[in-house]
Amino acid sequence: MAEDYVELIAELIESRGEARPVEIAERFGVKPPTVTKNISRLKAAGLVRREPYRAIFLTDAGRELAEACRRRHRIVVAFLLSLGIDEETAERDAEGIEHHVSTTTLEAFEHALLQSESGK
Amino acid sequence: MAEDYVELIAELIESRGEARPVEIAERFGVKPPTVTKNISRLKAAGLVRREPYRAIFLTDAGRELAEACRRRHRIVVAFLLSLGIDEETAERDAEGIEHHVSTTTLEAFEHALLQSESGK
DNA sequence: TAGATAAGTTAGCCGTGTCTAACTTTGGGA
DNA sequence: TCCCAAAGTTAGACACGGCTAACTTATCTA
Structure with missing residues (x-):
């Protein structure tokens, strides 16, 4: 899961300037709550930086992955x-x-x- | 999961004459209760035929898969x-x-x- | 043939990844 | 400026695939 997410987040940041849950949900064909939960797991894993209701950013580790x-x-x-x-x-x-x-x-x-x- | 199981069960039947949970557990590196649970899922899916404490057999559908x-x-x-x-x-x-x-x-x-x- | 041992099952727990329903926050018009 | 729609979150449920601990069944052997 983590790999697919950071991969997509990197793409979105590159193409759109920022990564938003709604776009992630669409691309993966899942519902927004799933994305919220998974993003918080990525945050716990130190791959992502983010505050609630804001866009998602990659940490250095996330960017490397x-x-x-x-x-x-x-x-x-x-x-x-x-x-x-x-x-x-x-x-x-x-x-x-x-x-x-x-x-x-x-x-x-x-x-x-x-x-x-x-x-x- | 189902695919890996039926594949292995077919192999075991061919090489050993029967498929036993203990061998499946070893091959997949999981514990016996996991196998029991998964075998009963296969049975529910109609891929496997079996009575408790006995060897495992494939149904026609299982054999085809x-x-x-x-x-x-x-x-x-x-x-x-x-x-x-x-x-x-x-x-x-x-x-x-x-x-x-x-x-x-x-x-x-x-x-x-x-x-x-x-x-x- | 009776135990001991190996094999298998049951019960109950956990983490992951998904969902729906209901709520909150944000941000862009009127 | 205020309000509404879109975006996001929270709560609670579920299936899957894994585990340990404790139990039952089958089998082999003394």
Whole structure:
């Protein structure tokens, strides 16, 4: 959960300037109370900084985690695309797959990606 | 959860002749009461047939699900291996990845597998 | 065949992630 | 400026998947 949240929060801050619960709820297809509860868990975990009714910000730890997740996500998506999978499916599957990919496997994906690029 | 259970139960029946809670608990690294609870959920879902204190059997639906899962598992593992990933990592990652792979992506894996086989 | 031991179950707890219903706060018009 | 709608929170419920402690059943062996 935490990974998906910080990833999305980082994206929202980048694209919108701030991250709001209502947008998070829409993107994940959950209801606002779920977001409130999860955000407070992220806060307890030191990933997020925030006061009630205000926008959500990432701590340094949160930003680091988000960066690692986004990088991993990009690699997985790019890899699936390189296999000829359509964008929508690649995005959807990557969402699930990325949390189960070890460093070893991620490196293998990167390596395969380089091969396919040189061979195109 | 259900998929992992029926997959393992099918394996145990094949290799041992029957599936016993104690073995399931060991393989998943959980305690026996967890297995009892989950088996009764599988029974409620119509995937498993069983009386208390006896071995566990799959229903037709359970067997079908198990077969689909095992096939998918084999493909994911073979695909990861074809990327040069070591067996242990391939097994471990496949366990997580397999539940998030759409039919489209599974087919792409199979296709890539054929390519790599013809090219070796 | 009677115990002891291994296997399995039951009861009750916890954390996670979800929901609905009802409330509060914020902020932008009229 | 005041009020209303949108955003956010709180309270309380639920299912899932895990645990420990304590109990019951099955089985093996002396």
